[in-house]
Amino acid sequence: MGSAIAQDVLVEIGEMPVRVRTASPEFLQLLRERYGGFLNSAAQAVFEFEVEIVPPGRIPTAIGDDEDLSVRFEAGRWVLERGDFHAELDTALRHGRIWQSATPYAIDAAFRIVHSLLLAKQGGLLVHAASVVRNGRAFLFAGVSGVGKTTISRLAPPDATLLTDEISYLRREADGYFAYGTPFAGELAKPGENVRAPLAAIYLLAQGPENRIDPVADGDALRAVLRCVLFFAHDSELVGHVFDSVCNLVQRVPVRRLTFVPDSRVWELIL
Amino acid sequence: MSPVYIARTKEVAARSIGNEMMIMSARDSTLFSLNETATAIWQAADGVTPLAEIVERSVCANFEVDPATALRDAEELVEGLSRHGILKVSNLPIEETP
Numbered sequence: 001m002g003s004a005i006a007q008d009v010l011v012e013i014g015e016m017p018v019r020v021r022t023a024s025p026e027f028l029q030l031l032r033e034r035y036g037g038f039l040n041s042a043a044q045a046v047f048e049f050e051v052e053i054v055p056p057g058r059i060p061t062a063i064g065d066d067e068d069l070s071v072r073f074e075a076g077r078w079v080l081e082r083g084d085f086h087a088e089l090d091t092a093l094r095h096g097r098i099w100q101s102a103t104p105y106a107i108d109a110a111f112r113i114v115h116s117l118l119l120a121k122q123g124g125l126l127v128h129a130a131s132v133v134r135n136g137r138a139f140l141f142a143g144v145s146g147v148g149k150t151t152i153s154r155l156a157p158p159d160a161t162l163l164t165d166e167i168s169y170l171r172r173e174a175d176g177y178f179a180y181g182t183p184f185a186g187e188l189a190k191p192g193e194n195v196r197a198p199l200a201a202i203y204l205l206a207q208g209p210e211n212r213i214d215p216v217a218d219g220d221a222l223r224a225v226l227r228c229v230l231f232f233a234h235d236s237e238l239v240g241h242v243f244d245s246v247c248n249l250v251q252r253v254p255v256r257r258l259t260f261v262p263d264s265r266v267w268e269l270i271l
Numbered sequence: 272m273s274p275v276y277i278a279r280t281k282e283v284a285a286r287s288i289g290n291e292m293m294i295m296s297a298r299d300s301t302l303f304s305l306n307e308t309a310t311a312i313w314q315a316a317d318g319v320t321p322l323a324e325i326v327e328r329s330v331c332a333n334f335e336v337d338p339a340t341a342l343r344d345a346e347e348l349v350e351g352l353s354r355h356g357i358l359k360v361s362n363l364p365i366e367e368t369p
Binding site: 217218219222223226231235236237239240243244247250251 | 290291293295298
C-alpha cells in the first residue's frame with residue numbers, strides 16, 4: 001500500500017538536475033532503478049516535477065492511446081498530453097505536475113520535453129542520435145529510426161564509452177560543444193554513462209556495401225541535423241533558438257556522412 | 272500598375288550557411304533554401320523599396336538576366352514566400368512594427 005508522504009529523487013542529466021516528487025514509494029523505486037546512474041541528491045534542482053500516479057483510465061487527458069504526443073503552450077504554461085499522461089509545466093516557475101500511470105515511459109517523455117525546452121534558450125539540443133566517447137572525444141551518429149544508431153553503438157570497441165544509443169544531449173560552451181550521457185535508451189535497452197566529452201564530429205548514418213566517410217555540404221548538414229532534433233513546441237521564439245543552435249552546431253562541428261556495413265571494422269574509421 | 276512593397280516578417284529565423292540562405296518559418300518549422308537571386312531580394316526587402324526597384328538594383332545589376340524575366344521570377348518568388356509567412360507584401364510601404 002502506498003504512502004501519502006511525498007518523497008523525491010534528483011535526476012541530473014546534462015548537468016541539469018530535475019527533482020521528481022511523488023507520494024508513491026513504488027514509483028520512486030522505479031525512478032531510482034531507471035535513472036540510477038544519473039541520481040545526484042546533492043544537486044540544486046533547476047526544475048521540479050510533482051508526479052501523481054493515477055490508474056490509466058483516470059488520467060485527465062483528451063488524447064487517445066494511439067495518438068501522438070501533443071505539446072502546446074496555453075495560458076503561460078506548457079501542456080503535454082499522450083494517452084498515458086497529462087503534464088503541465090511552467091518553465092518560468094520551473095515547476096510541473098504530471099498525472100500518469102506507474103510506468104517509466106511518461107516521466108521519460110516529460111524529461112525529454114523539459115530538457116529540450118530548457119536547453120533551447122541555452123544553445124543546447126537533444127538529437128535523435130547515438131553518441132560515444134573514444135579517446136576523450138565524443139562522436140555523434142545521427143539518423144532516423146532503423147538507420148543503425150543501436151547497431152553502431154553495439155559495434156563500438158571496448159575502449160569506447162556509450163553516452164546513448166537513442167537521444168544525444170548537446171550543450172554549447174565557450175570553447176565548443178559537449179555531449180553528455182543520457183539514460184534515454186533505444187533498442188540497446190541500456191542507459192548511457194553519466195559522463196561528458198567535447199564533441200569532435202557528427203556522422204549522418206547510412207548503411208551500404210562498404211565503410212566510408214564522405215563530406216556533406218553545409219546546407220545538407222543543416223537539413224539533416226534539423227530533421228534529427230527533438231523539438232516539440234510550435235513557439236516562434238523557441239523555434240528560432242533551435243534553428244540558430246543547429247546553424248551554430250553545423251558550422252562549428254564537422255558533419256560527415258558515414259556509410260557502413262554492420263560489422264566492427266567501421267570503428268577503424270572513427271578516431 | 273501600383274508598386275509592390277515587400278518586408279521580411281519577424282516569424283522567421285534566417286542564416287547564411289555555405290552558399291545558401293536558409294530560412295526557417297517559426298510558424299510551422301518549414302525550412303526554405305534561397306538561391307543567390309532570391310537571397311538578394313530577401314535581403315533587400317525593407318518594406319519601403321518597391322519590388323521593381325529591388326529587382327533592378329539587386330538582381331539585374333548583379334546577375335545576367337533579362338529585366339522582364341527577373342521581375343516575373345521575383346513576383347513568383349514573393350508570392351511563394353508570402354504564402355508561407357516569410358515575406359509581407361503590400362501595395363503601400365510597410366511600416367516596421369515593434
